[in-house]
Amino acid sequence: MSQLPRRGPTPGVPPRAHRLHRRSRSTAPASVARREIVLHGQRVTYLETGRRSGGPTVVLLHGLASSSATWLPVLPLLGRHAHVVAPDLLGHGESAKPRTGDYSLGAYAAGLRDLLLALRLDRATVVGHSFGGGVAMQFAYQFPELTERLVLDASGGLGPDVSIALRAASLPGAAAVLKAVHTLTPRRIAGLARRAVRLVPGVPTADLDELACALASFADDGARDAFIHTVRSALNWSGQRLDGTGRLYLLAELPLLLVAGTDDTVIPLAHTLAAHDRLPSSRLEVFERTGHFPHSEHPARFAEVLLDFVHGTSPVHSDADTFRRRLVAARARAATAVVPV
Template sequence: MELHGQRYTYRTAGSGSLVILLHGIAASSATWEEVIPRLAGHHTVIAPDLLGHGKSAKPPGDYSLGAYANLVRDLLEALGHDRCTIVGHSLGGGVAMQFVYQFPERCERLVLVAAGGLGREVHPILRAAVIPGADVLLPWVRVAGTRTIGMLVKTMGRFGFRASTDFGETWRNFVALEEPAARKAFLQTVKGVIDLRGQRISATQRLYLAAELPTMVIWGERDSLIPVAHAQRAHDLMPWSRIEIFPAAGHYPHLDDPERFARVLLDFIRATQPLPANAARLRNSLRAGPGMPKQDAFQ
């Protein structure tokens, strides 16, 4: 479909209450292809290609978390949906938390999957993307067919990637950066959330605002991109949340074990009541402030 004069693509299936699936950086809605059929028997599922990703447009412009959240809201509105359970993986987790912050009245539940925005630590391969001239210097952001495939493999090996789902999916995402517009959108997105020290955007200061929102945190114990310790940190900051650690999974638990992922997600939705829309709740929460000492995990 077209939003604001730009192509915005998405996958959809099923019927029932709405579940939105948001992918990670340099990925696309294809990352959910094993999960969507397992959810569609119970829910309407929408998995967009975020702007700058997949088959969606890749214009110059705003690739901030806030801009992504706005577009998710606009997509829901254009498709006639008011509220959703929002599920975000990696960058998509940061977008999901921003969506909850900006549009709490549209959120029934929040599910964070190996989400960004919960700690400084992130794999050096992503920190390297903010080095000045990265689009020229780093082979994995200038893939050009078979000529640089060998260099890409060696680079990923030096960064510690071994044969695994993390390797395969990261490979697929980097190969997609062969398209110049995709490469530019990727670099703009990375620079909005990461600096040379790691993740620069923290959601930890505002998580208390979601205190009544049913929330689940899912992580792979072998995550090579964002450490699993961030899952426990998120759960500590949101003690009302449910936490699920997949022992044999990496950064993509929905790919390592799509059957368990779908089962856990469906069980969470069945076991929780959607948070009713209530404009006074946000106002009261802001006035009351966090119920724990303020802390910034990035300092």
């Protein structure tokens, strides 16, 4: 798709290959550790790498019914040049799954803020995949002073369309169906579903692996309930209820990288292209013949693109006054556009 618009090289910044070569003093993968912390009485687990790399802080946010494990293919590559933290969001992975948990987009963003502050991390480049992209955008809106850059990887929240499977999960009775399926075949359902989906031509292996992990996670009552609560906060049968495109202008001064696959069957590529059109200063990377998990399907390329973006852009230091100016400017533009009758 060479016709797709892409951001040109930044004046005064060395080409990508030279910058990556200059940084690559070691080719050995960085070690990855699993850690945990207690916040508000709830356990939060996260993967960490590159703490002593001397590089900038990067936070990786997974999507629905996923976990920090989705980032394992890229974490050792990123950790050579950045301090990377990949949390299990509340209700996911090995983090707590409270029945009374707040699984709204705003609560996830606030939880990420609390984690960063507890880890004494002042600012970060925030990377969000799928639903995690919606959380990342919400975090940038709510806490601009903590956000240096934003990366949206096959991101949700950029348009209404979404796969029929996710829309179905928002319907009444979805939790009972998932529970019944696992009651009947608790150990074999993920494998059976994976083999069934293999019969559909063109479905990437990475998508199949992630599907199997998601289905396996539903055997846990807490994970299943958290998934349903989260889905219903963001989706209905018509599609995504939460649309971040109306506030994209607030990110105009923030370095933004958009990543998507041409063969994504969960969230259309068109959503990412439309976001790039709205923010032409953003950088766009389209992975050919790639599904919904570019970071899993092409970890080396994803790590290279992400590191090039992080080291090739200057972090933005925003605050409430910065957001206020943008809001006032947008309100003024809207007022002048109104034509008296």
